[in-house]
Amino acid sequence: xxxxxxxxxxxxxxxxxxxxxxxxxxxxxxxxxxxxxxxxxxxxxxxxxxxxxxxxxxxxxxxxxxxxxxxxxxxxxxxxxxxxxxxxxxxxxxxxxxxxxxxxxxxxxxxxxxxxxxxxxxxxxxxxxxxxxxxxxxxxxxxxxxxxxxxxxxxxxxxxxxxxxxxxxxxxxxxxxxxxxxxxxxxxxxxxxxxxxxxxxxxxxxxxxxxxxxxxxxxxxxxxxxxxxxxxxxxxxxxxxxxxxxxxxxxxxxxxxxxxxxxxxxxxxxxxxxxxxxxxxxxxxxxxxxxxxxxxxxxxxxx
Amino acid sequence: xxxxxxxxxxxxxxxxxxxxxxxxxxxxxxxxxxxxxxxxxxxxxxxxxxxxxxxxxxxxxxxxxxxxxxxxxxxxxxxxxxxxxxxxxxxxxxxxxxxxxxxxxxxxxxxxxxxxxxxxxxxxxxxxxxxxxxxxxxxxxxxxxxxxxxxxxxxxxxxxxxxxxxxxxxxxxxxxxxxxxxxxxxxxxxxxxxxxxxxxxxxxxxxxxxxxxxxxxxxxxxxxxxxxxxxxxxxxxxxxxxxxxxxxxxxxxxxxxxxxxxxxxxxxxxxxxxxxxxxxxxxxxxxxxxxxxxxxxxxxxxx
Numbered sequence: 001x002x003x004x005x006x007x008x009x010x011x012x013x014x015x016x017x018x019x020x021x022x023x024x025x026x027x028x029x030x031x032x033x034x035x036x037x038x039x040x041x042x043x044x045x046x047x048x049x050x051x052x053x054x055x056x057x058x059x060x061x062x063x064x065x066x067x068x069x070x071x072x073x074x075x076x077x078x079x080x081x082x083x084x085x086x087x088x089x090x091x092x093x094x095x096x097x098x099x100x101x102x103x104x105x106x107x108x109x110x111x112x113x114x115x116x117x118x119x120x121x122x123x124x125x126x127x128x129x130x131x132x133x134x135x136x137x138x139x140x141x142x143x144x145x146x147x148x149x150x151x152x153x154x155x156x157x158x159x160x161x162x163x164x165x166x167x168x169x170x171x172x173x174x175x176x177x178x179x180x181x182x183x184x185x186x187x188x189x190x191x192x193x194x195x196x197x198x199x200x201x202x203x204x205x206x207x208x209x210x211x212x213x214x215x216x217x218x219x220x221x222x223x224x225x226x227x228x229x230x231x232x233x234x235x236x237x238x239x240x241x242x243x244x245x246x247x248x249x250x251x252x253x254x255x256x257x258x259x260x261x262x263x264x265x266x267x268x269x270x271x272x273x274x275x276x277x278x279x280x281x282x283x284x285x286x287x288x289x290x291x292x293x294x295x296x297x298x299x300x301x302x303x
Numbered sequence: 304x305x306x307x308x309x310x311x312x313x314x315x316x317x318x319x320x321x322x323x324x325x326x327x328x329x330x331x332x333x334x335x336x337x338x339x340x341x342x343x344x345x346x347x348x349x350x351x352x353x354x355x356x357x358x359x360x361x362x363x364x365x366x367x368x369x370x371x372x373x374x375x376x377x378x379x380x381x382x383x384x385x386x387x388x389x390x391x392x393x394x395x396x397x398x399x400x401x402x403x404x405x406x407x408x409x410x411x412x413x414x415x416x417x418x419x420x421x422x423x424x425x426x427x428x429x430x431x432x433x434x435x436x437x438x439x440x441x442x443x444x445x446x447x448x449x450x451x452x453x454x455x456x457x458x459x460x461x462x463x464x465x466x467x468x469x470x471x472x473x474x475x476x477x478x479x480x481x482x483x484x485x486x487x488x489x490x491x492x493x494x495x496x497x498x499x500x501x502x503x504x505x506x507x508x509x510x511x512x513x514x515x516x517x518x519x520x521x522x523x524x525x526x527x528x529x530x531x532x533x534x535x536x537x538x539x540x541x542x543x544x545x546x547x548x549x550x551x552x553x554x555x556x557x558x559x560x561x562x563x564x565x566x567x568x569x570x571x572x573x574x575x576x577x578x579x580x581x582x583x584x585x586x587x588x589x590x591x592x593x594x595x596x597x598x599x600x601x602x603x604x605x606x
Binding site: 031035036037039040041044087088091094095096097114115117119120122123124126127128130131134135141142143145146147149150153154156157158159160162163165166167169170 | 419
């Protein structure tokens with residue numbers, strides 16, 4: 001598998017039109033800023049809107065594309081996943097965690113508002129994610145919809161994303177092995193990315209176990225690749241390009257793929273994960289085109 | 304309606320047997336402490352187990368009793384509500400919120416562990432609440448179960464409990480009117496108490512709109528009564544009796560029913576809410592006995 005050199009214009013149009021429509025949808029789905037409590041709602045909107053490449057939502061849309069899922073349904077699961085992601089960033093940036101002041105080129109929520117508000121913003125975004133998944137029909141089968149909500153709850157909690165962050169906390173200043181680092185990232189970033197892929201696909205007609213397992217392997221690979229690329233970007237880019245504080249992992253003495261493997265080996269690892277992700281999709285053929293392109297997109301962002 | 308002087312022995316046996324069985328169930332439902340990430344799981348268990356009178360779960364059990372609901376189903380919704388309540392206490396106690404060091408007679412989570420862990424404990428408890436509601440069957444109708452999850456998500460979020468806390472933040476040092484204080488508490492404490500009552504009842508056969516409206520009126524009244532009683536206790540009891548820091552509302556210059564109305568008028572208000580709660584139940588007759596007793600229990604605790 002050769003490494004892709006660039007992203008096709010067709011994909012770029014697909015991605016940017018989905019990003020733009022998704023932004024409009026988030027605008028509608030978040031509580032309006034004139035509804036009480038106004039300050040909390042303004043802070044929730046500040047923390048979610050107008051930011052990020054929306055990688056997880058795009059993965060959900062690409063997975064929905066694979067199965068011809070209803071795009072309105074996919075946009076709801078995409079929003080729920082993105083709200084969980086956004087809440088984790090707000091809490092992660094707080095002084096008691098990473099104490100970061102810059103996110104997506106703007107002051108972080110606790111800097112723009114205050115710590116207590118940031119705490120409540122994260123809490124409320126999580127509740128809103130589950131509210132969205134229950135107030136819209138996402139499947140013709142309500143039992144299947146319950147399973148979808150369970151998937152997101154599990155991916156978010158102590159044995160998913162939040163658990164990964166807990167492992168991250170204990171890793172500061174410790175020498176981790178590559179498998180230990182992988183275990184952390186499979187939880188911290190991977191769980192939610194896998195959930196985005198599976199939930200997008202589950203908005204369509206039911207997939208068999210074999211197909212779901214392939215999709216899950218794809219999700220696992222792009223989730224890890226995403227983190228490896230993140231580590232490389234964090235070590236190479238500057239703060240302005242990144243839109244968040246660069247080099248902070250090294251400064252905080254956090255183990256990364258770059259500190260453990262070196263930049264070249266980390267890039268090689270990302271390329272291998274990329275290949276494995278594409279292999280997992282091979283049997284799907286043409287309908288998996290957007291998922292393939294998303295794997296390229298994740299590998300190629302910024303390096 | 305005369306004010307009850309004491310709680311019957313039959314109720315006390317009912318309550319304590321439910322409390323004790325519920326504690327066992329929480330032990331099982333929370334992640335075991337030997338599962339990774341161990342420290343996070345230990346901190347989650349520390350924050351939830353062995354604490355409190357479990358008022359919300361008891362309300363769910365009493366409401367389940369009204370409709371003859373399956374007690375296993377009720378215990379799951381009771382656990383979900385209690386996990387949301389426990390997460391809110393963990394976050395509320397953090398230095399950036401109330402900065403409290405004592406809860407249920409023990410050091411608060413961030414004191415026993417650390418701030419970052421407390422943040423993740425709260426986040427994970429919220430996810431676990433929604434996970435529980437999806438991995439157990441709570442209704443014969445999955446669409447009804449989705450509506451139950453929506454109810455808890457809405458009661459927890461920015462237009463429910465978390466929103467009430469945001470209003471509470473802005474109230475410090477401000478002179479509120481009684482209606483403004485009521486608006487805050489209907490969200491901060493009331494939303495979750497109402498959810499406990501309605502969810503317990505919804506574990507049984509479907510109630511009509513009129514009956515649900517009565518139950519909701521009961522929930523609203525006991526929720527507010529609970530808060531008024533809390534304010535009275537906070538102003539009168541000492542820290543040892545309370546198991547949490549006493550007199551902190553006044554110290555933090557927070558408006559309470561006692562500071563706005565005085566102790567006597569606050570007690571009178573609690574008694575009136577108690578009467579209204581019982582009136583809302585009158586049409587149900589004998590099956591609402593436990594709900595009536597719970598209204599007494601809430602009014603009579605400690606004064």
